[in-house]
Amino acid sequence: MPQARIALTMPRLGLYGGAEGFGWRLAEALAAQGHAVDFLCARAEGTPPAGVRPVVLGRPPLGRALKNLWFAHAVERRLASEGYDVVIGLGRTWTQDILRVGGGPQSVFNRLTEAAYGSGPARLWKRLRRALSPSSTVISWLEARQFDAPASRHQRIVCVSDLVRDWLLEAHPALDPARVGVVYNRPDLDRFAPPSPERRAELRAAQGLAEADVVVCTAGTNFALKGVGTLIRALALLPPDFRLAVAGGRGPERWITLARELGVADRVRFAGKVADMPGFYGAADVFALPTFYDACSNAVLEALACGLPSISSSRNGSAVFVPGRHILSDPADAPGLARLIRDAAAEKDRPAFAWPEDRPCGLAPYLEMVRDLLAAKGVRG
Numbered sequence: 001m002p003q004a005r006i007a008l009t010m011p012r013l014g015l016y017g018g019a020e021g022f023g024w025r026l027a028e029a030l031a032a033q034g035h036a037v038d039f040l041c042a043r044a045e046g047t048p049p050a051g052v053r054p055v056v057l058g059r060p061p062l063g064r065a066l067k068n069l070w071f072a073h074a075v076e077r078r079l080a081s082e083g084y085d086v087v088i089g090l091g092r093t094w095t096q097d098i099l100r101v102g103g104g105p106q107s108v109f110n111r112l113t114e115a116a117y118g119s120g121p122a123r124l125w126k127r128l129r130r131a132l133s134p135s136s137t138v139i140s141w142l143e144a145r146q147f148d149a150p151a152s153r154h155q156r157i158v159c160v161s162d163l164v165r166d167w168l169l170e171a172h173p174a175l176d177p178a179r180v181g182v183v184y185n186r187p188d189l190d191r192f193a194p195p196s197p198e199r200r201a202e203l204r205a206a207q208g209l210a211e212a213d214v215v216v217c218t219a220g221t222n223f224a225l226k227g228v229g230t231l232i233r234a235l236a237l238l239p240p241d242f243r244l245a246v247a248g249g250r251g252p253e254r255w256i257t258l259a260r261e262l263g264v265a266d267r268v269r270f271a272g273k274v275a276d277m278p279g280f281y282g283a284a285d286v287f288a289l290p291t292f293y294d295a296c297s298n299a300v301l302e303a304l305a306c307g308l309p310s311i312s313s314s315r316n317g318s319a320v321f322v323p324g325r326h327i328l329s330d331p332a333d334a335p336g337l338a339r340l341i342r343d344a345a346a347e348k349d350r351p352a353f354a355w356p357e358d359r360p361c362g363l364a365p366y367l368e369m370v371r372d373l374l375a376a377k378g379v380r381g
Helices: 018-032 064-081 106-117 121-132 134-147 162-171 197-206 228-235 253-261 277-282 298-305 317-321 334-346 364-376
Strands: 005-009 036-041 052-056 086-089 098-101 156-159 180-182 214-219 242-247 268-272 286-289 310-313
Touching: 005 018, 005 064, 018 036, 018 052, 018 364, 036 064, 064 134, 086 364, 098 364, 106 121, 106 134, 106 162, 156 162, 156 364, 162 180, 162 317, 197 277, 214 228, 214 277, 214 298, 214 334, 228 242, 228 253, 228 334, 242 277, 253 268, 277 298, 286 298, 286 334, 298 310, 298 317, 310 317, 310 334
Parallel strands: 005 036, 005 086, 036 052, 086 098, 098 156, 156 180, 214 242, 214 286, 242 268, 286 310
Antiparallel strands: none
């Protein structure tokens, strides 16, 4: 017999995307413990994990604002009609026992990311569009419902990094800090590991790289926010044997144009969606993510686990794992980034990455929280 009925709520059930991958793995782990797991979503992609039942609520094709609002209300209706013992929120819904905050507050995001869209009229136009956006208004309202309304005595809020926790408490000063914990993402350290010299040579040969080439790699979906423009400008300040490889994203035309204008187009490769990310990291020499905003970049942790010296901006939650000498304070500082890349590429001593024992991470803390909640509610666990 199932131990308990558990619901996870998120707009998409799937494996593509950091938050989506986490939700998939958490649902899978809960089902493996014998719980009856429903995944309340707007759409489901692929075959769900064993023991996980997708509950597809749908969303009307009426724009992002109404989609977000409709899904939140659909979740509320479903929860009201079902007797779930524990509800885990992985998105912008407001009734849950555990709320995982994976993106940070809207107001802080807007403030920190303005610079990613240029300066002068371009930045003012972006600010105006956000101010008039129905989606921003709805997200802010949903966020206020999550963090400013009175909470049940059982509810727990979990941020994916200490930086997100700081941002959340800044944006919602009435929130009790004692209610807000931190559990970091954790890469699969069996999958992400330094390649053997033979494997590295094989990976580089497949890309036509010379032994002297210094490959700087990065990964992300939103090229503007991830600082790809800063990376290309930094590449133009580096010697001609430095190259840039970009995984993920879509529509790189703007960035190809920038690389062409700076005379480095032949040194930049946009790889698109990469299935073998360990291989992508394994062919590189340095990882760099001058992001304007990142709650807790999985790519930084993966690159570190693959043995790469990794550079990040101070606006990334996973920068806490990066040595101070590899942190860029201003994600728009191309000369500063070029210096960090040159220094990192010259480093010979590269100690193996080990997860700090004082940083809670992965699925285990969530499974423990579920056990504690079931016990507190008097449900057999």
